[in-house]
Amino acid sequence: MRRMDLQAKYPGIDDLRTRAQKRIPHFVFEYLDSGTGRETTTARNQSALETIRFMPSVLHGPQTATLGRRFLGKDYALPFGMAPVGMSGLIWPDAERLLAREAARAGLPFCLSTVAAQTPEHVAPELGDKAWFQLYPPKDESILKDMITRIKAAGFHALVLTLDVPVASRRERQVRSGLTQPPKFGPRLLWQTAKRPAWAWEVLKSGAPRMRTLDKYITHTGNLPSTAHIGYLLRASPDLAYLERVRALWQGPLVVKGIMDPASLPALEAAGVDALWVSNHAGRQFDGAPASIEMLPHIRAASALPIVFDSGVSGGLDILRALALGADFVMLGRAWHYALAALGAKGPQHLTDMLESDMRANLGQIGVSDLAKLAERRHP
Template sequence: MTKGFRFRLAGRTAPLTVEDWRKRARSRVPGMVWAYIENGADDERTLRENREAYQEWYLNQRVLTTTSGVDLRVKIAGTSLDLPVLLAPTGLAGAAHWHGDLGAARAAERAGTRLVLSSASAYSIEEVARGTAENHWFQLYPWRDRALIASLMDRARDSGFTALCVTVDVPVYGNRLRERRTGMALPPTLTPARVLNAATRPRWSYGYLRHRRTTLRNLVADESRRGGFESVEVQSDNLTSDIGWADLEWIRSRWEGPLLVKGVMHPDDAERVVDIGADGVVVSNHGGRQLNAVQPTLQALPAIAERVGDRAEVLMDGGIRSGSDVIIALALGADACLVGRPLVYGLAGGGTEGVADVLRILKEEMVRDMTMMGTASVGELSLSNLLPRH
């Protein structure tokens, strides 16, 4: 196990915003990898509108409120967090930087929050457990092979992962055109031009060749290029549209800890998820990477929070790029948020330290904004803290 991931961030060019980290990340990875990080499905309407939805709300500024401190602490799925932002499950994070999921988990710990480790992670369940001090969460797909997903649940439980997050919005892969056009389809396609493009990113290329963190380590252990292809094939072969509520009931019966269901976009589905026994839902459209032209998650959030918020915890992801975005989501009914692309921007731009800095930026923006809003804690946030644009 590699120890002590460190990068020094200093000087006038240090990123000041998540967008700054996005720009740095774009300059650090090959075009194929950037397409995988950044693209959405089809014409990417949902990807765009996830971001644009936050522009429909203003923060409600109040003055002379004697707000002398802001409390961002929350308790989600039995886990106390210093920040209401978790790192979302991100498949193949090692393609962005070899620190991958382990580096992201360590960064989350430093910020007082947690990583939701993807089933498709570049570090195995056991590697992340051995390399971290806290108990993180595990993300599971309801794949075709029940023996495989039972094994993953058992490994997560035995390794100390405390909550299970079941992603239910990938019965098939979304039509991610940028990935297909740049060779990141399944399996990836390399051409001389793409190899040359990777060579212009020497830091990334060295990390890739030296550490080989582009295999889905929970599915196969082989670090070779063949192992990488094989692991992706295992995942692809296990995708199935023939999953239903009985599959979720079976998962609930096997997992004794907190269970959240990710990919919920309709209040009726949220209600049924909670009736089955889920402890929470994650309002998510997979970052615009699955069903295109579905509504933005921020628009779907209020109705779901109203329907099940008194019975279960409601989280959301999609389009968050700033502390004010998190505040808006919490005011509209979320108990906490997850961030995916911001995680990968930090990872691609600066490894573990980059992810830690992204979380620091989000925290500082939230504290600053809530101070100027006169709101002392995230528990006080409600619709009264917002003004509609129209």
């Protein structure tokens, strides 16, 4: 299908989500789409973004917006990228390499998860020079050192240390779907799979997904909750001393992810982090958190460090909203996987085009050609 045909048939992320739900098994969709608890934080992320408005502009004449951005020493073609999603390869086989390939083509950052279905070494040939690696902090010092050595050798530019997952969340929708970690293909999951032949065929070709980066470190699975994966056997609940050890081991840009409380900033800055990632894990960890966008201005006011933002972003207008409130860069996770599940290998480029065109259309409406001027067009 040609790119114009895709734009006509799937003009928005909701269209991709609807198509994805029809193409992947129910338990896979629930893994991708769900939050935790009653999902009030997930809903709050979206509703809070919608309260941010801009004043339309008239008589500003023709303009061409400049969307490129320099961030952490690299030049990016657009101010958004691909957030880490655990077990991407469960959602669509070979997802990690397909996403990395599109990120390299489009000049976007791609962030690979510690609990992805592909290793850093396997994805490395697709990365380009702008890739980030998201680290779930391992308890064992030797594993931490080995993982950082592997990440460096694979060519990752920035390290993203996730701080907001001290314990496993419950993910009730996932439990109801029959999903366990790792997936156990009993009659219930096999029946769901049989109804999605395109997904089943791709999995058959590539093999059952698992967290391959962790293969060399796992010696037993222990007694874990059904929604807690094997990564929790390795994972620490990091403190400041842990962050300082990571800073000493990693010489490149260091981003800390899951920042919501301005009170945490002095310690983070003293530890030498290079950027803050404002996120409530898209409502997947804790159902009593404020919306990420509500905390973004407070984090911006309290720190001069560069800021990455995620949670609730559903289009180019939401990217502009986050930039206007102080973010330097915006990351999306679910949306890229809706695109993959909906359209396979064609999906990521279609989403890149969709987000860019949406940003340009909205910038034209408010008469902004320089992203640094967005805040001036906010409606109080």
